Amino acid sequence: MNEIEDILIKKGPMLSNELKKELISRINIEDYNARQRISRAIKNGKIRSFKNISFNNNVSFVYLESHKNRKDFIKILKEKMKEEAKSYFYILRSIENKIDINRLPIYSNSTVKPLKGHRMFKDLINKLKLENIIIEKNESNQVYYQLKHKTDENNNIIKKVTAINKIEEIIIKDVFGFLSKINFVAYDKLKINSEFYKFKWSFTTPSYILPMKKYIKEQLQPGFIIGDILLKNVIYKEDILYFIDKINILKNQKNISKFAPFYIGYNFEKAAFNELKKNGVIIINIQQFFSKKYYETLKNIFEIFIGAYEMLKENPEKIIKLFEKLEKLEGEMNNIKGESFELIPAYYLSIHTNYNNFELNKTIKYEGKEKEIDLKAINNNNEIKIIECKATRYEIDIDYTEKWIKENIPLINKWLKNQDFYRNKKIIHEIWSTGGFSEDSLKLLRERKESTKKYQINYYDYNDMYDLFEKDKKLREILYDNYSVEKYVK
Template sequence: MTIENYILKNGPTLSGKIIEFYKNSGASDEAIRKRISRVGNTIFKIKGFFKNNQTFLYHKDQYNTDIFYTSLLFSIKTDAKKHYSIIIALDYHKGYMKKDNLASYSFSPVKNLKTHKSFLNVINDLIRLNIIYEEDEYYTLSPLFSESSSNNFNYYKAIELSEDLLANHFFNYTRSIGLISYNKGEFHSEFCKFQFGFTAPSYISGILKNDKILQPAFILADFLIGSNNNESSIDFFIQKIKIIKSQTKNNFLPFLITDVVTTEALKKLKENGIIIGFVDKIFGNEYTTLLESLISIVTNAGAVLKSHPEAYLDLLNQLNRLTEGKTNNLRGDLFELAVGYYYSNYCQSLTIGKKANYNGSFKDIDVYAVFQEKLIVCECKAYKAKIDLKKIEDWISNKIPFIYKSIKQNDNDKTIIFEFWSTSGFTDEAINLLEDKKKSLKKYEINYYSEKDILIKAETSKTKKITEIMKEYFVNQNV
């Protein structure tokens, strides 16, 4: 049987499988490799990242078919595990992840490490194969390589917010009991050339190295929330810890903080000396309920704010009660919901976290409110520092024209209004540009609101509760 006929019969495959098949017929390894190197122009190859220098071979007629994608994913799963860990991480997070965060969910080093392909090189391999894409600040998984679900940006945002909240509270918890140095915790940071969701030095007796010069041990943690964690979803953490153990003499305690794991995954984690921190055991059942509520509301924010706005208010109350009155890193994203809550009383339909699509590229829309005669597109920022000129230039020159074209390609003839809501206000240079563009633009309108403007809008709105929300969580009451 020729190699071409083998591939047509059995589907795309790795060179190792072909070698194994022909060896059973008595051919030598060298003879088989020569056959593979001489395959005709109907057989194409993908190489460069499978173990043992294997090549993935497929017939030209199989390209872009189901069997091509299924076979390629299976081959990556079995023989390119570092690449597969990134696919699993993106699939777990519903197809999206911030570029700065994804390395925490892989076991590829973020710094040069001999015999290990770097995280960025693994990413570039996957981009080259169109398995993942870059969308602004995110990496996105092609739906063709999703094993469990279709991409869902809002659900991803909900999971990301939950994991961020959890990381912040793990930081507060570990420093409150003296496990780590009080102000030394870092998020999505490097330890021994690998990235973790949280790292911090510890000087607790018993885990310190017994050297004349005091060297800290380290607390390492990653976070997985929102799905039942099986062996595939937790494998990245086990592999990362194994490599670090073989590379360093530094002492450390590895934590995986999660809500649910299968029996098999739990066994593997324990066998590898990993501390499993269950959310309900560390923070209590109320905290678990809070995360469930957060995920549900953020995932379905537009519908919730239109039909059940009291659920958003309940969420804020829960956060206030269980997070010592602070929303931590959630503040900016909850501000999107606050602006959505404001418009929910006026508009016909509402979308939070919409993706604008134009010619296959995407940009995020924080709040998208549809009225009978107009569309309002909001950019929402709850920063501590004022919005500067550079950010406004990017919004006016890049983001607004892109979203405008995205809307217009659907023959929408409504008036389009772009708004920038900033709880910290704007620099003088940014205001000058905004005023200039506000007067000169003709295709669409732009408006901008700083602290005082936001409070005025809240106080004159149909729902008085919005004023309380803005004052308590987002806007300095002394402006």
């Protein structure tokens, strides 16, 4: 065993410049000779380093093969990346924060399109995979990343990620619903998980208020509201450093539209709050922007979305209590009721039918196409229901109905037939719309319901639901209080 290996055995993984200092201190050699010894040890395979990942200042992360079995290996790697390879640190931290694979680029300081002098997100991900630091895993036919050496990874990641995505969208829509009412942002132009100047953001939307807009060759050009949302109990300074990096990169670009950065979260540590404030970021604390009641309701919805199967089977009354709270949110700028509507058919099926296996907001992918299933339910009669849930104050038009019948249903059916578990089950497609259907839509739905033999089609408007819930007075009350366009007429 040589001096270098002995140092690593006693001190653990470290950066090469730290190893160099230890070596100089121990055997009193020159800086150049210490660097040469470390370089030879790496080439000879006596110590390890990541060949595909570059750290700042020409340093490397060095370790022994046996170190990979240490529980703190990934923790040490992250600490060193935070010092000398921040772009990788941000990605690893986001993976630990259970960020959806499609939204990971948001929480990094790397680009999604080429920008001179900056690395692209996909290249960093590929290098992390090449070094086996992260791996792709599959749960319920959905892909996510996991830290290779993480030994305490939770189960049901996809359920957690899906629930987080759902809550994020509710909050973003509610915030910008309010901002559009005071003309701070353009109405109906909000984009979620979108791009602005080579980077990915949780949300972007144009703004025509005076400090933002400008004229170029007599053409009015809007500014943009851009920003991110992070749902953690406490947001620490480390969590938002990537965002500050993104903002600072934009500030140094020429010919870029004016922009105002926003950051949305539950609760900000003082250091994180001050860092955002110092950099001119508009901070939205959800509890302060809305109310504590709104915040608590979101937490309840999050728990339900994660544990929908167990809750609908063991404690469905919790869903009733949730909707009782929603009734009291009248007047809040919120999309909570609309985004929670799928819980209504889920509750009905769990209490009044033999359906006993439920999944909410499941994203499927087939033949390069993607579709979210609002509610999937299975019973003991070898039947599976796929329910499209639309809580709107307007009728579903013919365009939407045609897309549902001609695009969504065929894609879902192909996906189901490709899964052994679903292949031989009877498929029932349903669409529940509180706002009802246009005459053209109803005509098409009736025709397809009568003519379709390979699977079944059902459709329900508000009145149909009210009739369906005849034996459940409480469910009728919830439907009326939360989703009635006008008073139900028998």
